Amino acid sequence: MMLDVAAKYEHAFDSYVRDDNSFFLDLTVGNGFPTFDDWENVRRIIKILQPFYDLTLKVSGSLHVTANCFWETLIEIHCLLDEWLNCDDLDIVSMASKMKDKYNKYWGDATNINFLVYLANILDPRRKMGFVDFGVQQLFPNFASEVMKMVERDLHCLFDEYSSTFGRVQVHGQSSIPKKVSMSSELHQSRMSLAVQHYLKQRVGLENKSELDKYLTEEEDENNSTTFDLLLWWKVNSPRYPILSQMARDVFSIPISTVASESAFSTGGRVLDGFRSLLTPTMVEALICTQDWLRKSKESINLDGYVAEVQDMEDGKALF
Missing domain, CATH: 1.10.246 (Serum Albumin; Chain A, Domain 1)
Structure with a gap:
């Protein structure tokens, strides 16, 4: 940000050097006044740092959910560094090489990435498992299948844990008064047509799917506007996904940045x-x-x- 502001005053610096002898002498005693090459370097560094500044603002928000943004941010940084490593500017290549070493130190091993980074992306109805798979292919092409198996295993384990907790809460909240069995329901079932019974048999596979499987098999939400409210989506769809909405509430309450x-x-x-x-x-x-x-x-x-x-x-x- 300081470089961006300074670049706007390039001509002001040149005017001071040309017209104010005291200013010229003060700078000469130190590191000297900025030259044309210095301003070229400033503009080049601004171009390099701008994407990182934008990504920092994206994951450092305090008035919106940020946990679901981090996986996409990692992919963007990875692709950005790869692009710089293959450019023609040797200075940028040298800098990108050092940055890539630092990046790999924290994010180069898929098994060391916190599972919540994957989970928050999966619980975003616009991304789900497909975007995780896309990112894994970009970041870890040699271990993509192993990483996806690990993510799916951990996801189902966590869902089972939430399901057991949700089941205990449901049982605890039920009334102990036994329900009366209505004979009319039995008569009604006996009169059901064969067509209806056949229809119900076809839906057995769908009914046996877990809440998590239903969520993952549904098409991704196509609303990618900046006004999309992720928490509102889960609030509206909580009757359909009561267990997953509890998971989403806990995961999205975690800020991705400190x-x-x-x-x-x-x-x-x-x-x-x-x-x-x-x-x-x-x-x-x-x-x-x-x-x-x-x-x-x-x-x-x-x-x-x-x-x-x-x-x-x-x-x-x-x-x-």
Whole structure:
């Protein structure tokens, strides 16, 4: 970002060097004034760093789900580095080689990648298992089949764990009063036509599929707009996928980046310093949250309208 701003003032630097003798002398004492080659290098570095900056913003958001973005980000970085390694610029090739070594240190081994990276992508109805397979083919072409078997095995194990927990909750919530068996249902079944029975037999295979298998065999959602709300999709489809929606709720609550939490701690350090150390935890939380709300609000906030409400809260009269 600093280089991007500096590049816009290239002509201003040249004018200072040409017209301001003091400026020229100050820079000459140090590393010298920027030359044409320096500005060319700046523009080249900006072009290289821009994709990483965009990807960083993508996975560091705090107001939207980021866990499902990381697998796609890994693929983009992998392809970007491969493209630079095969370009004609020797400086970029040298830099990309060092970056690729660092990338492989963390992401070069498929078995060391946290399973949640794969799982979050699978639970995105626009990606599912197909996009995981595509990425594995790109990143680990020599071990693609082994990686996909590992992912499928771990996915079904996790689903079985959630299913057993969900089943215990269901049984616990059932009433102990026995249900009466209706004779009319038996009579109705005996009168079912052969055609209906044949139809039901055809659906046996579908009915025997697990919730996970049904989800994976359905077509991917084609809504790829920037306004797609992943959490809303799972909320709407939770009646169809009650177990998977529980998995999605737990997985998507995990931020893929620590930027947001580090920022919160930094803000807390500025609120609770050596001169304000007697603030209670409740007051610190209130100050941090209020500051965040004021900054994020797109409309001006009229504090006078909240005075009476705050007074009621202090007097213990507020209803919650």
